[in-house]
Amino acid sequence: MLLEIGRIVAIEPQGLWVETIQRSACGSCQAQKGCGHSALAKFGASASRLWVLLDGRNPNHFTVGDEVQIGVPEEVIATGSLFVYILPLLTMIVATLAAHSAQLSDGLTALCALLGLLVGAAIVRWCSHLIRFDSRLQPVLVDAQTSAPRIVSCAQE
Numbered sequence: 001m002l003l004e005i006g007r008i009v010a011i012e013p014q015g016l017w018v019e020t021i022q023r024s025a026c027g028s029c030q031a032q033k034g035c036g037h038s039a040l041a042k043f044g045a046s047a048s049r050l051w052v053l054l055d056g057r058n059p060n061h062f063t064v065g066d067e068v069q070i071g072v073p074e075e076v077i078a079t080g081s082l083f084v085y086i087l088p089l090l091t092m093i094v095a096t097l098a099a100h101s102a103q104l105s106d107g108l109t110a111l112c113a114l115l116g117l118l119v120g121a122a123i124v125r126w127c128s129h130l131i132r133f134d135s136r137l138q139p140v141l142v143d144a145q146t147s148a149p150r151i152v153s154c155a156q157e
Helices: 036-041 074-101 106-130
Strands: 002-011 015-022 046-053 067-072 140-145
Touching (some): 002 046, 046 067, 046 140, 067 074, 074 106
Antiparallel strands (some): 002 067, 015 046
């Protein structure tokens, strides 16, 4: 399970809105000097808000500003990443092959490729909307912290 520290920004009866800081993994990468992502990561981290289910915990035990540790199973991240990246590429390739087999001009083939990519992105968006409340895919609350945040490694399990 990948662990992350976040700060509670809102409390609702069924869950918490937790803000985490997205950090780059460039510090442990060997190619950081020649990588464009490393250069962009030096400009700062960005915050993201996640919905975390309380799983029967009392919401009165939490206050806005508390720091909590959340976890996301690795298989959720791996399969989600594959779905989000591969499906639009596959629909783009299928649309390109269909346009090519129909012997369309290069411009129309490129337009079909773009449309295939957009259709794949729309399918990903639609599917993510359908499964957004699936508890198996949600971050889980690992523990509540009352002290300063700990540094958590992605390698911890």
